[in-house]
Amino acid sequence: MDLLTGELSLQRGDSEHAAKHLLNAAYSTHDLNTAKRAAYAAQFGHNPKLLRQASQWWGQLAPLDPLAWQYLAQAESLDGHFDSAIDALNKELKLGGGAGLPYVAKISLNESQAVQMQLQERYKTWLTSYQNNPQLLYALALLGQTQQPHEAIGYLNKALQQVPKQLQIQILYSELLIATQQLEEANNYLQQHTQPLDRAPRQLIALHAQVLTVTGEYKLAYDYFSELVKRFPEDPNGHYSAGLLAYETQNYNEVYSHLEQFLKLRPDSHSAYYHLGLTALKQGHKQQAVGYFEQVTIGPDRLSAIVELLNLQTPKLEQTPAFFKQARQRFALSNEEPNEAPTSSSPDGISAELYRLQAEHLLNLNALHEAALAYDEGLQQHPQNTALLYGRALLAQNLSELDLSESLLDKILVLQPNHVNALNALGYTYAEQGIKLSQAEALVRKALALQPGNAAIIDSLGWVTYRQGHLRQAKQLLSKAYELLPDAEIAAHLGLVKWALGDTKGAFETWNTALIKDPDSLLIKQAIMDAQNDFQND
Numbered sequence: 001m002d003l004l005t006g007e008l009s010l011q012r013g014d015s016e017h018a019a020k021h022l023l024n025a026a027y028s029t030h031d032l033n034t035a036k037r038a039a040y041a042a043q044f045g046h047n048p049k050l051l052r053q054a055s056q057w058w059g060q061l062a063p064l065d066p067l068a069w070q071y072l073a074q075a076e077s078l079d080g081h082f083d084s085a086i087d088a089l090n091k092e093l094k095l096g097g098g099a100g101l102p103y104v105a106k107i108s109l110n111e112s113q114a115v116q117m118q119l120q121e122r123y124k125t126w127l128t129s130y131q132n133n134p135q136l137l138y139a140l141a142l143l144g145q146t147q148q149p150h151e152a153i154g155y156l157n158k159a160l161q162q163v164p165k166q167l168q169i170q171i172l173y174s175e176l177l178i179a180t181q182q183l184e185e186a187n188n189y190l191q192q193h194t195q196p197l198d199r200a201p202r203q204l205i206a207l208h209a210q211v212l213t214v215t216g217e218y219k220l221a222y223d224y225f226s227e228l229v230k231r232f233p234e235d236p237n238g239h240y241s242a243g244l245l246a247y248e249t250q251n252y253n254e255v256y257s258h259l260e261q262f263l264k265l266r267p268d269s270h271s272a273y274y275h276l277g278l279t280a281l282k283q284g285h286k287q288q289a290v291g292y293f294e295q296v297t298i299g300p301d302r303l304s305a306i307v308e309l310l311n312l313q314t315p316k317l318e319q320t321p322a323f324f325k326q327a328r329q330r331f332a333l334s335n336e337e338p339n340e341a342p343t344s345s346s347p348d349g350i351s352a353e354l355y356r357l358q359a360e361h362l363l364n365l366n367a368l369h370e371a372a373l374a375y376d377e378g379l380q381q382h383p384q385n386t387a388l389l390y391g392r393a394l395l396a397q398n399l400s401e402l403d404l405s406e407s408l409l410d411k412i413l414v415l416q417p418n419h420v421n422a423l424n425a426l427g428y429t430y431a432e433q434g435i436k437l438s439q440a441e442a443l444v445r446k447a448l449a450l451q452p453g454n455a456a457i458i459d460s461l462g463w464v465t466y467r468q469g470h471l472r473q474a475k476q477l478l479s480k481a482y483e484l485l486p487d488a489e490i491a492a493h494l495g496l497v498k499w500a501l502g503d504t505k506g507a508f509e510t511w512n513t514a515l516i517k518d519p520d521s522l523l524i525k526q527a528i529m530d531a532q533n534d535f536q537n538d
Helices: 002-012 015-029 032-044 048-061 066-078 082-094 100-108 113-126 134-144 149-162 167-179 183-193 202-214 218-231 236-248 252-265 271-282 286-294 302-313 317-330 350-364 368-381 386-398 402-415 420-433 437-450 455-467 471-484 488-500 504-517 522-534
Strands: none
Touching: 002 015, 015 032, 015 048, 032 048, 032 066, 048 066, 066 082, 066 100, 082 100, 082 113, 100 113, 100 134, 113 134, 134 149, 134 167, 149 167, 167 183, 167 202, 183 202, 202 218, 202 236, 218 236, 236 252, 236 271, 252 271, 271 286, 271 302, 286 302, 302 317, 302 350, 317 350, 350 368, 350 386, 368 386, 386 402, 386 420, 402 420, 420 437, 420 455, 437 455, 455 471, 455 488, 471 488, 488 504, 488 522, 504 522
């Protein structure tokens, strides 16, 4: 009865019930095949206790069968009994097996580091006797892949010498070559095992396509993803990857084919609409592009889609409020995705970014007061958003609202004490006014310590030093900044310091060089006027 009940339970898909009855039948009949079937059923039913019992009985009936000890090791590891699993694996190895080794290694990856190290140490002791066992080498690679990836690659190399076509070993070997940036080696290895393409394993094709994409071989990578799409037409990821690569290779008709199919399979992934919009833009179909970008209402490309729409529609000053009102409605800001990860510059999500974009667009239209209102409205809703605070602080300086600018920059530094731009801006603001120069120096030096090679910060420190009266030190700093970034603002500062040192010829050489690049530079013209007014006795 137990045997019949067990077989019927298997047919119904009730693996656990089947394992219990088959094990009872094996106990009563001492039949080896029934014991094996009980173990298989227990494994399918994910029942470690029944698997242990069935594999132990199997081992008693056939003590020289390594498979029995392999299943016992699996059962013990699933229950977290790794000492018992190691004993079972030792018996499996002595009997010529080894498939249980990587299984137990994989299970241990979910355990503590101590368990993994204990298992790794024991596996290494077996290398002396079983140095060419590919499963042992593979298992050691699994255990070392995170902490010792290069050592793991060495184990896999040896394993592949024994079993060059074992797919799981090939996959891990390729993955680790990619992870350790050994892209040329990965490409050479995978090239051997993905040709001819129509007969290569799916996993190796995908890995080779990844390598080709990273190394810029987009046309070849597209061929690989096209093969995957041909084999698995219902796999959305294949269509998406093929669509993006078709875009990179300017194969625009194929972009539409793949991404439209992707949208049929994954209609909630609006990144495809974004890339369809980019494709339409490349083909000069602006209205079609607008239609695609307007459909990007969820996902990480929402903000990029708004930027594209802004560039395409270029709303005038009187049209700007309506444009951004429609954007907010279209992107349903009141129902933002709860699991969406905020960006580093915008912890409030896309809503704050929209206010920032609106203000920047208004600044491009030279509508400074309207831009200030956009920043202020955004800060009413997102008072701790550093991007909005910083933008408003810089605009406040242009509007001569110096107290407001200082207050906003101070607020940023309370929220983010290492905000480099705020440190530099506040220090420079003090230097421009000739106030709090010691504090200005401390702020700018802190910014420079965080970004040592930043020319703008070196310029600020040079300007603070100039305001402190240390002219030669200021010249050294500004000269260094100008070498790194020969822009008009640094040239204006450097020329003023040279003039203050009595080097009027050198000052005009610096200014004239800058004017050759930008003949209409107001910064340079203002610096010349300031020098002539402030040092007229020279």
